[in-house]
Amino acid sequence: MKLRLFLLSLLSLFFLSSCHHTDIKELVKQLAEQESDTTGYTKTTKHLMPFHAVFVDCFADVTYTQTADESRIEIMAPPQSLQYVESVVRNGRLEIGINRRHTLPNEAVVVVKVFAPSVSVFSLSGGKCLRMGKVNSSVPMLINVCGIGAVTSRELKAPSIDVEVEGAGNMDLQGIDTQQLEASINGAGNIILSGKATSRSVEVQGVGHIDTTNLTK
16 A cells, blocks of 8 residues: 555656656655654664664665664554564674555655664665665665665665666665665666766666766765
8 A cells, every 4th residue: 555655646746847847756755765654653762683684575665874883673553553563683684674464554654774784784665765875885785676775875885786777776875985885676666876986887778777977086
């Protein structure tokens, strides 16, 4: 239901952009990245075992903050939905989802804040937005979007960075600092890359676009 409502919103934006000649990709990006209203939500905090990857498989607004040593997660949702938000660490991977038997109230979005010292793999599938903030990794990084969600960052530093969009998702990655950057789109997605990359490789299959205007060596 959440995904259906989001798609209807995108369809409305499509017709709006057709009338006003506005860039539909920018409108989609703005909708996905818009801050979620948590009025009336209930919050719970869970302390977790260490993990190096975050996989989001639900319609959620997720923020990652790099910490010195603590691994925890804060979940905010409508009171009747909070117990159905699932978060578990398996084989070093934090998996976030919603019980398939539960339907969120209309216009509700689960809001999740993830805190961990060394996450190098991020995957967003069916989600609204993943905000990565500042990330400094000593190992290669992989960032993947499958569907229509958006991923943003303010600073990304790693030996190598691999970013992938499958579908119509969006990425706006700022402050990149890496030796090797690989970016690929399969579908109608959009990737904006800015910062420094000693070497780069970009590939688009479909009608997507990768903007490297503000990417230097």
